[in-house]
Structures are given as C-alpha cells and as structure tokens.
Amino acid sequence: MQRSTSPISDGTTSGWLLELELTGVARGRQAEQLADLLRRAVRTGRLPAGTRLPASRTLAGDLAVSRGVVVRAYEQLAAEGYLSPRLGSGTVVADVPGAPAAPVRHHHRPPTNPGLPSGGTFPRAAWARCAGRAFSRLTDADFGYGDPAGWPPLREELSRYLGRVRAVLAPPERIVVVNGFGQSTRLVADVLRQGDTHRIAVEDPGSIGMRQQFERAGVRCVGVPVDADGIRVDALDAAGVRAVVVTPAHQFPTGVVASAERRHALLDWARRTGSVVVEDDYDAEYRYDRTPVGALQGLGPDVVVYGGSVSKTLAPGLRLGWLVTPEHLAETFTEAKYSADLARGVLDQATMAEFLASGEMDRHIRRMAAEYRRRRDRLVDAVATAFPGWTVSGSAAGLHLLLHPPTEDTEALSAVAQECGLDARPLSRYSIEPGCPPGLVVGYGHQRPDTIAAGVMQLHRRLTARR
Numbered sequence: 001m002q003r004s005t006s007p008i009s010d011g012t013t014s015g016w017l018l019e020l021e022l023t024g025v026a027r028g029r030q031a032e033q034l035a036d037l038l039r040r041a042v043r044t045g046r047l048p049a050g051t052r053l054p055a056s057r058t059l060a061g062d063l064a065v066s067r068g069v070v071v072r073a074y075e076q077l078a079a080e081g082y083l084s085p086r087l088g089s090g091t092v093v094a095d096v097p098g099a100p101a102a103p104v105r106h107h108h109r110p111p112t113n114p115g116l117p118s119g120g121t122f123p124r125a126a127w128a129r130c131a132g133r134a135f136s137r138l139t140d141a142d143f144g145y146g147d148p149a150g151w152p153p154l155r156e157e158l159s160r161y162l163g164r165v166r167a168v169l170a171p172p173e174r175i176v177v178v179n180g181f182g183q184s185t186r187l188v189a190d191v192l193r194q195g196d197t198h199r200i201a202v203e204d205p206g207s208i209g210m211r212q213q214f215e216r217a218g219v220r221c222v223g224v225p226v227d228a229d230g231i232r233v234d235a236l237d238a239a240g241v242r243a244v245v246v247t248p249a250h251q252f253p254t255g256v257v258a259s260a261e262r263r264h265a266l267l268d269w270a271r272r273t274g275s276v277v278v279e280d281d282y283d284a285e286y287r288y289d290r291t292p293v294g295a296l297q298g299l300g301p302d303v304v305v306y307g308g309s310v311s312k313t314l315a316p317g318l319r320l321g322w323l324v325t326p327e328h329l330a331e332t333f334t335e336a337k338y339s340a341d342l343a344r345g346v347l348d349q350a351t352m353a354e355f356l357a358s359g360e361m362d363r364h365i366r367r368m369a370a371e372y373r374r375r376r377d378r379l380v381d382a383v384a385t386a387f388p389g390w391t392v393s394g395s396a397a398g399l400h401l402l403l404h405p406p407t408e409d410t411e412a413l414s415a416v417a418q419e420c421g422l423d424a425r426p427l428s429r430y431s432i433e434p435g436c437p438p439g440l441v442v443g444y445g446h447q448r449p450d451t452i453a454a455g456v457m458q459l460h461r462r463l464t465a466r467r
C-alpha cells in the first residue's frame with residue numbers, strides 16, 4: 001500500500017491533514033480506515049468544528065487512493081454526524097458534542113504606550129502610490145534573499161534623510177534596516193553580550209518595554225536618574241557600566257530635551273571609558289516651539305549607535321526602523337541582524353525608499369506636526385481651564401506630555417482619567433527608584449482634539465463630584 005505525505009494545496013485544511021496516512025490496509029478497507037482517522041481527528045479536537053476539508057478529489061490525490069474511497073469515508077462520517085456536506089462550500093467538520101473546542105488562540109496583547117501616533121491620519125493613498133511604484137521597479141534579483149543590512153537603495157535614501165533632518169552622519173554602509181527600535185534593542189543586547197558586556201545603563205524614569213527587552217536578552221538594566229538636562233552623566237561613573245541607552249531628543253517619559261552641555265559630557269564619558277552610547281532618537285521629528293535639535297550621533301559618530309524608526313512619524317504597525325553604527329561595528333550589527341531573521345522584507349523597504357525619495361515623508365511630517373501641535377495645545381488649554389493648580393512639564397514636542405497633579409495617588413487618578421477616555425498613566429510606573437514626583441504621562445497623538453478636551457472636562461466633573 002502506498003503512503004503519502006505530500007501537501008494538499010487547494011486552500012482548505014491541507015495543513016491539518018498532512019498527518020493522515022493510510023498504511024498497510026487492504027484496498028477494500030481504505031474508506032473505513034480513512035473514516036476512522038478522520039473520526040479520531042474530530043473527537044480529539046485536531047479537526048475542530050467548522051474546519052473545511054479538502055475536496056474529495058484533492059484528498060484522494062494526496063493519499064494516492066481512488067476518489068471513491070474519500071467519498072465513502074466522507075459519506076459515512078456525515079451519516080454519523082461528524083461532517084456536514086455544504087452545497088457549494090465543500091465538507092465541513094460538524095459541531096460534535098463532547099469534542100474539544102478549537103484550541104484557544106492566545107493573542108498576545110499588543111503593547112500600548114502613550115507615544116502612539118494617530119492611526120486615522122496614516123497617509124494611505126501616498127503609501128499605496130509609493131508601494132505601487134516601488135513594486136513595479138523591483139528587479140527579479142530583489143525577490144531573492146536580500147542584503148541583511150537592508151535594501152541598498154533604502155539605505156541610500158535613509159542616509160540622505162537622516163543627514164538632512166537629524167544631522168546624523170550616516171553613510172549607507174553603516175546603516176542596518178531593522179523592525180523598529182524594538183529589534184534594535186535586541187541587536188544591541190546581542191552585540192553587547194558578544195563583547196562580554198552584560199549590563200547597560202538606562203534612564204530612570206524610562207521605557208518599561210525597552211528594559212524588558214534588554215533583560216530578556218540577558219543584559220541587566222541599571223537605572224540612572226534624569227534631571228532637567230537629561231541623563232545624569234556624573235551618575236554613570238558610579239553605575240560602572242560600559243553602555244548606556246538614552247532618548248536625548250525627547251526623553252521618555254519626562255519630555256526633557258538633553259542640553260548641549262550634557263550631550264558633550266555624555267560623549268566625553270563614552271570616549272574616556274571606552275563605552276558605547278545607544279541613542280534612541282525617540283519623538284525626534286516633532287518639535288512645536290522650535291526646530292528640532294540634531295541627533296547626538298552627529299557629535300559622536302565614533303561612540304554612538306543611533307536608532308530610529310517610523311513608529312512615531314508614520315505607524316508602529318509598519319515595524320520599520322534603522323540603526324546607524326560606528327564604523328567598526330557595522331559588520332557586527334549586520335551579522336546580528338542576519339542571525340535574527342536574515343533580513344527585512346523588501347516590499348516595505350522599497351516603499352519606504354520611494355516615500356522618502358518622493359518627498360511624501362517630509363509632507364507627512366509637516367502635516368502631522370501641525371496636527372499634533374493642535375492636539376497638544378488643546379490638552380494644555382483644557383487642563384489649564386479645568387485644573388489651574390496642575391502644571392505641565394517637558395518640551396513642546398512629540399506625542400505625550402507630563403502633568404503634575406497635586407496628589408500622591410496617581411494610580412487612582414490615572415484610573416479615573418482612563419475611564420474618562422484619556423490616555424494617562426502614572427509616572428511612577430516608569431520609574432526604577434521609588435520616590436519620583438507625582439506625575440501623569442498623557443498621550444495625545446492618537447486622540448482627536450475634541451475627544452481630549454471632552455476627556456479633561458469629564459475628569460474635572462468626576463473629581464469635583466467626589467469632593
């Protein structure tokens with residue numbers, strides 16, 4: 001008797017059925033054995049209710065039996081109530097009492113954070129146009145395994161863009177295209193461990209997700225306090241680390257912009273101690289009261305590993321970002337990216353290259369800067385009206401701000417604020433050392449101005465009613 005394990009590819013449940021085998025059975029009993037296998041698969045839940053089975057001809061071909069064998073097996077199981085033949089849509093597994101339900105799929109809850117940009121203003125039409133043009137220009141060779149460092153024309157566009165907009169010294173051969181800063185974190189951890197570095201200084205307060213990424217990758221995070229000028233470089237010596245990650249453009253979550261003096265002190269520290277500075281160029285493009293400050297990397301391309309992404313400017317769902325590494329680390333980071341997932345997909349890379357080259361990125365950022373500024377102003381005005389005793393801190397930039405209410409219980413306050421539709425989280429959640437001042441980190445980028453104002457008014461009513 002022939003066995004078959006070839007895939008069934010008619011777009012139905014082929015994957016499930018790969019494991020069906022008719023072995024050592026006399027020709028006359030094949031239908032019975034197939035029915036038996038299918039019955040067991042339904043009873044054990046391997047084929048849950050609603051699963052569409054392959055057409056009898058397809059399954060027969062795959063199992064190398066005559067079509068009549070499959071038809072008889074299907075008919076038998078339909079008579080027993082295991083399968084329901086549906087006119088026009090084939091044979092479907094019936095809802096059998098006692099059979100385990102389909103395995104529950106555990107969808108990982110997507111991370112949320114107050115730095116979420118507006119999904120509703122994603123430039124769909126422009127992106128689609130760029131995707132169309134990019135697709136038609138791809139060569140046959142582009143559909144092969146790509147350069148692990150990224151699609152070369154995108155790296156050239158990024159080189160120009162980062163130099164022009166962020167004053168980053170970014171020769172294409174030092175750029176590695178990644179899946180957002182999240183992946184950059186992972187690659188930095190890999191490279192640090194290779195160099196026998198197992199600790200990294202992080203800003204306190206700072207991003208929780210990033211700390212988790214480092215810790216999961218085997219690199220311990222050491223909190224270093226942030227003040228009104230940025231990370232406290234004097235505390236780095238005491239931390240005894242050889243690497244630090246910072247958000248100088250718009251510190252998350254305090255909103256502080258690192259001062260020129262602090263930037264120089266940080267680079268001096270890195271050069272003096274042979275350390276590396278990882279620059280998370282977070283929220284860098286959106287500055288509402290002045291032109292954005294250039295990236296730290298421009299002052300120290302020899303010691304800074306620069307990371308950026310489109311997660312704030314365009315959408316985190318694109319999972320598209322880049323690293324610019326010091327010259328001597330370019331190969332190591334490219335290897336790390338290759339080990340992680342070979343390379344990033346070419347279609348998005350080509351679309352992004354077109355988006356940059358055609359000026360759409362600049363247009364989008366200009367449009368969104370005006371919109372986010374409106375949202376921020378609306379939030380600040382509403383808070384000033386409803387809560388004159390509260391203060392706002394952090395620069396006028398990015399997608400979130402920090403409020404200082406005169407209460408210690410910011411957990412309870414943020415719960416009420418969330419019920420009022422505001423994206424508000426206690427500052428204390430982002431802190432490593434206890435004792436940070438009471439604060440609420442409020443994201444405004446992903447909410448309409450009217451929704452923000454209505455949320456603040458509702459919060460005012462709720463808090464007044466409690467008194």
Ligand SMILES: Cc1ncc(COP(=O)(O)O)c(C=O)c1O
Nearest residue numbers: 115180181182207252282309311
């Ligand atoms: C501090 C910080 N840096 C960077 C990012 C962007 O990460 P990614 O590019 O992986 O979306 C985030 C995401 O919110 C963040 O909180």
